[in-house]
Amino acid sequence: MDLTGLNWVAAVEAARMIREGVVTSVQLVEACLARVREVDAAVQAWAFLDPEHALAQARAADELRMSGQPTGPLHGVPVGLKDIIDTADMPTENGSVLHAGRTPSRDASVASLLRAAGAVIMGKTVTTEFATRTPGKTRNPHNPAYTPGGSSSGSAAAVAAGMVPLALGSQTTGSTIRPASYCGVYGFKPTHGLIPRHGMFQLSRTLDHVGLFARAIEDVALLLETLAAYDDRDGDSRPRARVPYRDVAAAEPPLPPMFGFVKTSLWDRVDADAREAFGELVASLGDRVEEVVLAVPTDEVLELQRAIGGAEIAINLRREWDKGREKLSPALQARIEHGRQVRAVDYLVALSQIPQLNDSLTELFEQRYDAILTPAAFGTAPAGLESTGDPAFCALWTLCGVPALSVPLMQGANDLPLGVQLVGARHRDGQLLRTARWLVDHVAR
Amino acid sequence: MDLTGLNWVAAVEAARMIREGVVTSVQLVEACLARVREVDAAVQAWAFLDPEHALAQARAADELRMSGQPTGPLHGVPVGLKDIIDTADMPTENGSVLHAGRTPSRDASVASLLRAAGAVIMGKTVTTEFATRTPGKTRNPHNPAYTPGGSSSGSAAAVAAGMVPLALGSQTTGSTIRPASYCGVYGFKPTHGLIPRHGMFQLSRTLDHVGLFARAIEDVALLLETLAAYDDRDGDSRPRARVPYRDVAAAEPPLPPMFGFVKTSLWDRVDADAREAFGELVASLGDRVEEVVLAVPTDEVLELQRAIGGAEIAINLRREWDKGREKLSPALQARIEHGRQVRAVDYLVALSQIPQLNDSLTELFEQRYDAILTPAAFGTAPAGLESTGDPAFCALWTLCGVPALSVPLMQGANDLPLGVQLVGARHRDGQLLRTARWLVDHVAR
Numbered sequence: 001m002d003l004t005g006l007n008w009v010a011a012v013e014a015a016r017m018i019r020e021g022v023v024t025s026v027q028l029v030e031a032c033l034a035r036v037r038e039v040d041a042a043v044q045a046w047a048f049l050d051p052e053h054a055l056a057q058a059r060a061a062d063e064l065r066m067s068g069q070p071t072g073p074l075h076g077v078p079v080g081l082k083d084i085i086d087t088a089d090m091p092t093e094n095g096s097v098l099h100a101g102r103t104p105s106r107d108a109s110v111a112s113l114l115r116a117a118g119a120v121i122m123g124k125t126v127t128t129e130f131a132t133r134t135p136g137k138t139r140n141p142h143n144p145a146y147t148p149g150g151s152s153s154g155s156a157a158a159v160a161a162g163m164v165p166l167a168l169g170s171q172t173t174g175s176t177i178r179p180a181s182y183c184g185v186y187g188f189k190p191t192h193g194l195i196p197r198h199g200m201f202q203l204s205r206t207l208d209h210v211g212l213f214a215r216a217i218e219d220v221a222l223l224l225e226t227l228a229a230y231d232d233r234d235g236d237s238r239p240r241a242r243v244p245y246r247d248v249a250a251a252e253p254p255l256p257p258m259f260g261f262v263k264t265s266l267w268d269r270v271d272a273d274a275r276e277a278f279g280e281l282v283a284s285l286g287d288r289v290e291e292v293v294l295a296v297p298t299d300e301v302l303e304l305q306r307a308i309g310g311a312e313i314a315i316n317l318r319r320e321w322d323k324g325r326e327k328l329s330p331a332l333q334a335r336i337e338h339g340r341q342v343r344a345v346d347y348l349v350a351l352s353q354i355p356q357l358n359d360s361l362t363e364l365f366e367q368r369y370d371a372i373l374t375p376a377a378f379g380t381a382p383a384g385l386e387s388t389g390d391p392a393f394c395a396l397w398t399l400c401g402v403p404a405l406s407v408p409l410m411q412g413a414n415d416l417p418l419g420v421q422l423v424g425a426r427h428r429d430g431q432l433l434r435t436a437r438w439l440v441d442h443v444a445r
Numbered sequence: 446m447d448l449t450g451l452n453w454v455a456a457v458e459a460a461r462m463i464r465e466g467v468v469t470s471v472q473l474v475e476a477c478l479a480r481v482r483e484v485d486a487a488v489q490a491w492a493f494l495d496p497e498h499a500l501a502q503a504r505a506a507d508e509l510r511m512s513g514q515p516t517g518p519l520h521g522v523p524v525g526l527k528d529i530i531d532t533a534d535m536p537t538e539n540g541s542v543l544h545a546g547r548t549p550s551r552d553a554s555v556a557s558l559l560r561a562a563g564a565v566i567m568g569k570t571v572t573t574e575f576a577t578r579t580p581g582k583t584r585n586p587h588n589p590a591y592t593p594g595g596s597s598s599g600s601a602a603a604v605a606a607g608m609v610p611l612a613l614g615s616q617t618t619g620s621t622i623r624p625a626s627y628c629g630v631y632g633f634k635p636t637h638g639l640i641p642r643h644g645m646f647q648l649s650r651t652l653d654h655v656g657l658f659a660r661a662i663e664d665v666a667l668l669l670e671t672l673a674a675y676d677d678r679d680g681d682s683r684p685r686a687r688v689p690y691r692d693v694a695a696a697e698p699p700l701p702p703m704f705g706f707v708k709t710s711l712w713d714r715v716d717a718d719a720r721e722a723f724g725e726l727v728a729s730l731g732d733r734v735e736e737v738v739l740a741v742p743t744d745e746v747l748e749l750q751r752a753i754g755g756a757e758i759a760i761n762l763r764r765e766w767d768k769g770r771e772k773l774s775p776a777l778q779a780r781i782e783h784g785r786q787v788r789a790v791d792y793l794v795a796l797s798q799i800p801q802l803n804d805s806l807t808e809l810f811e812q813r814y815d816a817i818l819t820p821a822a823f824g825t826a827p828a829g830l831e832s833t834g835d836p837a838f839c840a841l842w843t844l845c846g847v848p849a850l851s852v853p854l855m856q857g858a859n860d861l862p863l864g865v866q867l868v869g870a871r872h873r874d875g876q877l878l879r880t881a882r883w884l885v886d887h888v889a890r
Binding site: 239307310311312314315318339340341342343344345346347348349352 | 684752755756757759760763784785786787788789790791792793794797
């Protein structure tokens with residue numbers, strides 16, 4: 001059998017092939033490892049990857065399947081984990097020399113959920129320094145002279161380069177949506193609290209989300225269905241009814257969806273090629289799209305995000321600050337310095353705005369729009385590796401904890417990919433994926 | 446039938462008498478109103494009391510019972526509510542001229558739960574200014590020259606004076622335990638989040654608790670059973686299995702309970718008569734009590750409480766501060782001024798200590814002690830009405846959100862009552878009441 005391109009097969013399809021004995025997990029993982037050998041010297045997506053350990057998991061998965069025992073929905077499928085997600089069998093260094101050699105004794109909730117679903121934990125993907133702005137070594141797989149975005153740099157790049165079909169990252173401002181847009185893959189930040197964060201490096205309890213990367217919407221839905229779970233070790237996790245996200249995402253929308261196009265005051269700073277691409281997309285949607293002006297000024301949103309994120313980063317990095325601040329990047333030092341000055345009243349006032357912001361969004365979603373359509377970033381990936389790009393287009397949706405998806409629909413400057421960000425109502429994650437599928441089909445027509 | 450003293454009958458007994466038709470709710474409420482006429486000119490426990498409105502509720506309760514419809518566990522029993530608890534049919538002024546004439550459109554969760562159980566909402570009891578330290582008009586029912594304590598001044602005094610069998614208050618530092626001790630009634634602060642606080646004036650989300658006042662442990666258990674409920678409008682409420690608190694509290698302990706006597710570094714400041722009374726109580730317990738020294742210094746606890754309470758009070762009173770700070774008492778102005786200076790990192794560090802403090806308490810409870818025994822206050826009620834007394838003995842238990850009960854066991858200086866504070870493990874509220882019953886029986890022997 002010709003196994004060429006097996007590394008490019010979507011996770012849903014790969015899982016089916018393994019389940020039906022068309023291929024083995026070992027073959028799939030070997031195909032992915034071959035791709036790593038081929039491209040990773042240039043991309044550098046991995047913080048830790050032990051081929052033998054990945055293959056051992058694949059062999060165990062194949063043996064389990066052949067023994068006739070029940071298997072999970074991701075049985076034998078390799079997944080990359082951002083190196084802020086604890087794993088009992090691999091180091092987790094959080095992108096900092098301060099945590100070099102750190103080897104957690106337990107899996108994070110999401111790692112356990114993936115293993116329970118049968119996944120092979122392929123390795124740990126590069127994160128920026130503590131999932132903030134100071135870049136790691138990863139390069140954009142479309143052109144190594146460009147940033148892959150961050151902070152989930154390695155996860156986005158590894159999926160985009162065909163080294164794994166799925167990867168997990170995180171998002172505290174724009175750490176999933178932005179690299180997904182720059183690398184040309186799907187990046188999904190589900191509703192806040194839906195996927196438990198226990199065992200991940202906490203930057204900001206209020207803003208941290210688990211992020212999902214895949215090359216197909218069905219794969220995003222499968223991953224979400226695997227990971228949406230109650231875990232009382234995450235203070236923002238709540239018991240909820242199980243949602244069949246794959247079925248919801250696959251269903252036809254009852255009516256063609258209606259999009260609200262949100263430019264925000266940032267629009268003038270968007271690259272010309274991106275503005276043009278959005279113009280064409282909006283034109284193609286005809287009467288299914290309307291421009292919407294949000295009630296809240298973007299400057300104010302960024303200010304709230306800064307107060308909350310600043311204070312919470314300062315507290316979550318206080319040990320590192322106390323013991324080894326000279327080993328933090330100057331940018332992170334400055335951010336902590338700022339965060340330490342935030343007054344508790346301002347922090348609490350900022351927190352108290354979140355439900356109000358959500359109320360205004362809820363109205364939009366309930367009254368008219370299936371999804372908000374807005375840039376994922378200011379354009380394609382910026383040149384150079386000094387910056388991971390500006391996450392400002394993601395700040396409001398992260399602050400509100402609403403689901404957001406970067407859809408790799410367009411192409412922009414320098415032949416680089418350009419994502420479209422779709423945003424949905426809280427806890428309508430499945431419906432957002434369904435709307436995204438409609439949009440992709442519409443554009444393909 | 447002789448109805449003399451009906452106002453002194455415990456709630457459990459009164460509810461039984463009404464259920465069985467021995468007395469009517471109107472008779473009970475009239476007996477309580479007669480007591481109000483008799484003593485309230487001196488005590489001044491009520492912020493709002495419309496006898497006609499109370500009697501109308503009692504008449505409705507009697508009619509419902511006679512119609513043969515099912516009735517709740519508090520059917521026809523009058524309850525006083527601290528005037529920070531919203532009621533749709535009475536004003537709620539939060540002890541401040543800034544909220545004079547405020548008439549909420551909806552009942553607080555606890556008011557709804559009481560009505561659903563058939564209770565008559567007797568009226569609103571006096572609170573200090575926004576449930577902080579600046580006293581209201583209420584006097585100690587045992588001697589009007591002394592403070593009743595606060596901030597739930599009217600609730601403690603009304604129950605102690607026989608004007609109602611039950612009342613609700615709140616506790617953010619020592620606002621239930623302290624007035625209960627000074628007035629000689631049971632005051633119970635259940636586990637944080639167990640009773641939903643929606644519709645009550647919020648001073649501090651982290652520290653606010655609903656407080657219960659009664660003259661019998663069975664009544665505390667009945668009230669707790671009525672009010673322990675999940676309400677997603679309180680961010681700290683969680684779905685939990687229903688606990689039959691009355692049965693748990695009434696059961697015999699499997700073994701005679703073991704008490705840990707906690708003096709803390711505050712002990713030297715305790716009044717001589719109170720130290721003597723505690724000495725006798727501890728001696729009478731023999732080998733059922735041991736002195737325990739807590740790992741955490743009290744000064745540190747008070748500092749944490751100040752950082753959290755200060756910041757949260759500043760945010761919750763920010764509108765009053767912005768619009769009418771000159772109408773706040775100088776003491777509250779100073780407290781808000783301090784709270785506004787608290788840095789977010791210090792606030793968040795303080796919050797992060799709470800689980801650690803709880804871990805150390807959990808060890809004590811799991812390894813050896815059924816309850817901690819400690820003063821409720823520094824002694825009997827202080828003379829004068831300028832101060833509601835010092836809540837320092839309550840700070841740690843409030844911060845940790847563990848259940849605490851003031852038991853009116855002793856007598857101290859000036860022939861005033863002196864409570865014993867019992868503290869239990871989180872969510873072992875019923876067991877704490879059971880332990881308290883054992884202690885009361887033991888002392889009575």
